[in-house]
Amino acid sequence: MKNVLLETAQPIEKALAVAVTQKGTRYRETAVEYLDELAFLAENAGAEVVARLYQERECPDVATAVGKGKVEEIKLLIEEQGITLVLFDDELTPIQFRNLERELQVKVLDRSAVILDIFARRARTAEAKLQVELAQLQYMLPRLSRMWTHLSKQYGGIGARGPGETQIETDRRLVRARISELQEKLNAVERQKFEQRKGRSNLPRFALVGYTNAGKSTLLNVISDGDAYVANQLFATLDSTVRQFIMPNGAKALISDTVGFIRKLPVQLIASFRSTLAEVREADVLLHVIDASNPGFREQVAVVQDTLKSIGCEQKPVVYVLNKIDSLTPSESIGTLLAEFPGAVPVSASRLINIDTLLDALVAEIVEQLHTLAVLIPYSQMKSIDIAYAAGEVIEREDGEDGTRLVIANISDKTGDYLRRLMPFQIKN
Ligand SMILES: Nc1nc2c(ncn2[C@@H]2O[C@H](COP(=O)(O)OP(=O)(O)OP(=O)(O)O)[C@@H](O)[C@H]2O)c(=O)[nH]1
Ligand SMILES: [Mg+2]
Numbered sequence: 001m002k003n004v005l006l007e008t009a010q011p012i013e014k015a016l017a018v019a020v021t022q023k024g025t026r027y028r029e030t031a032v033e034y035l036d037e038l039a040f041l042a043e044n045a046g047a048e049v050v051a052r053l054y055q056e057r058e059c060p061d062v063a064t065a066v067g068k069g070k071v072e073e074i075k076l077l078i079e080e081q082g083i084t085l086v087l088f089d090d091e092l093t094p095i096q097f098r099n100l101e102r103e104l105q106v107k108v109l110d111r112s113a114v115i116l117d118i119f120a121r122r123a124r125t126a127e128a129k130l131q132v133e134l135a136q137l138q139y140m141l142p143r144l145s146r147m148w149t150h151l152s153k154q155y156g157g158i159g160a161r162g163p164g165e166t167q168i169e170t171d172r173r174l175v176r177a178r179i180s181e182l183q184e185k186l187n188a189v190e191r192q193k194f195e196q197r198k199g200r201s202n203l204p205r206f207a208l209v210g211y212t213n214a215g216k217s218t219l220l221n222v223i224s225d226g227d228a229y230v231a232n233q234l235f236a237t238l239d240s241t242v243r244q245f246i247m248p249n250g251a252k253a254l255i256s257d258t259v260g261f262i263r264k265l266p267v268q269l270i271a272s273f274r275s276t277l278a279e280v281r282e283a284d285v286l287l288h289v290i291d292a293s294n295p296g297f298r299e300q301v302a303v304v305q306d307t308l309k310s311i312g313c314e315q316k317p318v319v320y321v322l323n324k325i326d327s328l329t330p331s332e333s334i335g336t337l338l339a340e341f342p343g344a345v346p347v348s349a350s351r352l353i354n355i356d357t358l359l360d361a362l363v364a365e366i367v368e369q370l371h372t373l374a375v376l377i378p379y380s381q382m383k384s385i386d387i388a389y390a391a392g393e394v395i396e397r398e399d400g401e402d403g404t405r406l407v408i409a410n411i412s413d414k415t416g417d418y419l420r421r422l423m424p425f426q427i428k429n
Pocket of ligand 1: 210211212213214215216217218219229230231232233234235236237238259260261323324325326327347348349350351
């Protein structure tokens with residue numbers, strides 16, 4: 001049951017983007033921002049938005065999302081501009097899909113399908129591929145009959161009829177079987193990663209979180225002196241990366257970078273990216289990276305907060321990082337931003353502005369948990385010396401008769417507990 005993937009955007013497809021927004025005060029501005037983002041998503045999936053259409057309604061039409069008049073307008077645009085793909089900003093029901101494709105005679109996709117398509121393009125590691133396939137199949141399952149109409153249209157077939165209900169039932173069963181298989185594989189990956197993390201040191205852990213394209217990977221590279229993939233793309237990062245770095249006070253810490261969030265991230269994706277998001281769930285402190293140069297950043301902040309809540313991370317300490325201050329819109333200033341986000345740290349990750357202040361803020365978050373510990377390691381336990389060096393900053397060393405005496409600074413609570421268990425021969429300094 002492989003390769004029955006979603007039919008999604010192909011390169012240089014000409015797309016029409018449609019937003020159906022609920023009546024409200026900021027209706028027009030928000031709709032414009034939504035479609036800007038949808039156009040960027042489309043571009044990332046290999047299509048170009050050549051026309052846009054807005055409709056304000058109390059609620060979407062049950063049969064076709066937009067009203068009858070708009071359907072006619074869309075038909076006209078398709079003809080005039082040679083459009084091959086119509087993108088809806090909201091998730092469509094299977095019925096809406098079917099009706100719209102029948103009426104319009106071109107491919108119709110919703111925002112979730114475009115996001116899934118981008119994820120499928122970006123998935124590189126085995127884990128990411130499993131996660132994306134799982135999300136795609138779960139998205140596809142309730143829409144199977146519609147996809148079959150698609151396939152039969154595409155391949156003609158005798159009489160060009162869709163396969164009968166029995167065929168669809170068989171396929172549903174196959175898809176469900178593949179879903180269970182993928183879930184099992186992912187559970188195994190998750191267990192394996194959990195074991196790996198257990199074996200990892202107990203250093204303080206920070207996790208970068210934020211809206212996609214906010215600059216998380218750029219910041220990871222700056223902080224940990226690395227070369228993670230950075231691009232003006234949505235979902236450039238799909239996996240998590242963990243790096244060790246040394247804080248200004250000499251303490252060692254870990255920082256992780258992971259997949260970004262977006263408005264209306266398909267629920268199937270959040271669920272299937274569980275193992276990737278484990279780094280976020282297990283971090284001590286979150287760095288919420290905000291693209292302060294984006295006019296819609298306030299809504300993005302709310303989206304990230306909601307997503308964190310949905311993965312059970314709303315209680316974690318957060319350092320807000322106002323990134324891209326080098327290119328703020330004229331209506332924003334650092335002063336007003338700080339009044340709105342007290343305690344946030346304004347930076348530019350790419351221009352290296354104010355990074356020291358950010359690092360100091362990270363130290364402040366964990367400094368209360370940092371201790372100095374003196375240990376005497378008997379010569380029979382020499383392996384523990386390496387562990388001590390990895391755990392903190394060794395500021396004194398004395399090789400005496402009974403063993404090696406070390407004074408280790410900047411040890412976190414967790415590491416301290418760990419060392420105490422490992423080295424019961426701790427002495428007072
Ligand atoms: N002007 C400006 N651009 C920046 C800054 N930091 C990052 N960028 C740019 O923003 C874009 C996205 O950066 P990434 O670091 O890939 O963002 P990300 O949050 O990891 O994005 P995803 O992995 O796609 O979710 C890139 O083109 C960066 O060069 C900054 O301080 N100022
Ligand atoms: Mg990234």
